[in-house]
Amino acid sequence: MPAEGPALKALLLRLHTNSLAQEEEISKPDGKWTTLKALKRQGDAGDAAALADYQQQFDDLMRDKMIALDQDKALFIYHLCRALSATRIVEAGTSFGLSTIYLALAVGQNASKLGPEQRKAAKVIATENEPSKAILARQHWKEAGEEVEQWIELREGDLRQTLASNLPEEIDFVLFDIWTPMVVPALRVLEPNLKKGAVIVADNVTSSAYGYEDFHDYIKTRRNAYRSLVLPYSGGLEFTVYDP
Known part of the structure; x- marks a missing residue:
């Protein structure tokens, strides 16, 4: 760690731990990311409504995520x-x-x-x-x-x-x-x-x-x-x- 103080080291560790937990949660096979990837594929195939839906849901999902x-x-x-x-x-x-x-x-x-x-x-x-x-x-x-x-x-x-x-x-x-x-x-x-x-x-x-x-x-x-x-x-x- 670049930080010298124990409080700062603890803060960095806590934030990294929280970020990893969020990533694991949304990446579960039955998690939100699975649905989003399906919408993204539809959007990439030319479905404008699916693409718009994907973007809205993606923004909503990530709004409170550290990642x-x-x-x-x-x-x-x-x-x-x-x-x-x-x-x-x-x-x-x-x-x-x-x-x-x-x-x-x-x-x-x-x-x-x-x-x-x-x-x-x-x-x-x-x-x-x-x-x-x-x-x-x-x-x-x-x-x-x-x-x-x-x-x-x-x-x-x-x-x-x-x-x-x-x-x-x-x-x-x-x-x-x-x-x-x-x-x-x-x-x-x-x-x-x-x-x-x-x-x-x-x-x-x-x-x-x-x-x-x-x-x-x-x-x-x-x-x-x-x-x-x-x-x-x-x-x-x-x-x-x-x-x-």
């Missing part, structure tokens, strides 16, 4: 951000704020090596469209304490608007753990501010391959700017370097 980054992935992005000395991070899709804690710990520890002026710019810009999740995220960050909370700026609402202004001049690291249709719109907003060598990590690119087709098409058409590979984590974790 956070797995612990091994969270540890990876923490160590990656430490290795990159990343202090200007954007997280698209904070949910209940679990992965944000890892990112904020890395930012804070990296910022401790900077001068006072540089330290002022160090932060994780987290986004969340669901108000109830934003409330819980803030509660978790408050519980995590000052070594986490002070490094996070939460932007609530549609990220196409909330990320459209007041970004760092150079972004070091981006995490996409969000509804996949929003990945490309978010990347387009962030791209002008990505620094050369910025790293982008996207979760579940294998298990949600269909949803990531637009993202993969986007970076393939910009091969001169993006270099990407999928790491062998559960569901697939894509590692992309911006190097125009």
Whole structure:
């Protein structure tokens, strides 16, 4: 664990445990996800009503679900951000704020090596469209304490608007753990501010391959700017370097 205090370690463990329990519940053979997959297949086959029904039920199901980054992935992005000395991070899709804690710990520890002026710019810009999740995220960050909370700026609402202004001049690291249709719109907003060598990590690119087709098409058409590979984590974790 990157955290030193027992209270923060206990919080991370509790949140990871809760997230896994939620995933197991909805993934049961007789669970809600089975019905949703059937509706999705109908929608993909051209049934517009089934597709609309799927989207509504999916949104309802996920509204109170954490479905956070797995612990091994969270540890990876923490160590990656430490290795990159990343202090200007954007997280698209904070949910209940679990992965944000890892990112904020890395930012804070990296910022401790900077001068006072540089330290002022160090932060994780987290986004969340669901108000109830934003409330819980803030509660978790408050519980995590000052070594986490002070490094996070939460932007609530549609990220196409909330990320459209007041970004760092150079972004070091981006995490996409969000509804996949929003990945490309978010990347387009962030791209002008990505620094050369910025790293982008996207979760579940294998298990949600269909949803990531637009993202993969986007970076393939910009091969001169993006270099990407999928790491062998559960569901697939894509590692992309911006190097125009």
